[in-house]
Amino acid sequence: MRTPIGPFDHAVPAPDCLDELTPPVARAVGGWQGEVPAAQILYVDTDPAIADTAAFVAHFGPELLDQSANCVVVAAKRGGETTLAACVVPSAARVDVNGAVRRHLGARKVSFAPMETAVELTGMEYGGITPLGLPDGWPLLVDSAVRDMPYVLIGSGRRRGKIIAPGTLFAELPGAELIDGLAI
Template sequence: MSLESVRAWFAQYAPDITVEESDKSSATVPLAAAAYGVPPEQIAKTLSLRVGDRVVLVVTSGTARLDNKKARAAFGAKPKMLGVHEVADLTGHEVGGVCPFGLKDPLPIYCDVSLQAFDVVVPAAGSTHSAVRIAPRRMAELVGAEWVDVSEVRAEQAAPQP
């Protein structure tokens, strides 16, 4: 799985998108931002959550934090982060490379509205040294994601006031 499954997924569903590889690790938001030359908030991080008896993926802006109250309202139960081994078993991707593309098995995917502040975001691509550049709306369309508002955006990411 992982990088190979993501490459195959893009070859099938969006051949115009290139998976980029870096010799630098992109396993965390700050590392990914440095490796791909974008601000941390433009990294699209994928959270693997258990909500009641189901597992979901939530893609948010790199600097956004999951707001438990909003998430509980959106999903009907309090979300809990999956453990490292569960993430790899359920997604096919190791922590640091988790993305909504090329998953081992289909999972419900949600995109947080925090991503809509950007023309292009940079999610991982199945490994700790790979990513893609993609418009948030296109990403959501390609993976069949539902848009939700489940994060708390840090002040430095908030839109400037006129």
């Protein structure tokens, strides 16, 4: 199957290749019941050496920067308590950690979660974290621009492989909250 975005010659509906995904992502895809049909969640096999956005765009072309998103895990602190959350923004932007995220989560301080924490708690690989299959109860802050993208290229939970899905899917994920101005 040809992909709706990117120069990829072959994509597989993610429900047909759950063994290529990390267990939490496979559970999320396998149990998906949102308005976007599960068959529209596509998996593309890619080289893990170019998983990072800059390397991926350099290899496949700059047009992918406007068709992809990044998912980052943040730690919000207030009154001695820490809340972990995930943020999804277009790859051409950065997460407004000290503004939009801090205000939305009501935190005194927000920072990127340590790599070890993000990997351990999500069950995903660093450089491939995706909003599909996040731990129950985590806030998922999604920049409205991601929802408005026809299709989005994002991590698959592993450094090898990417997910391509309609932007509207990201507003349907558990815990998703659309935020204008999450990206700067």
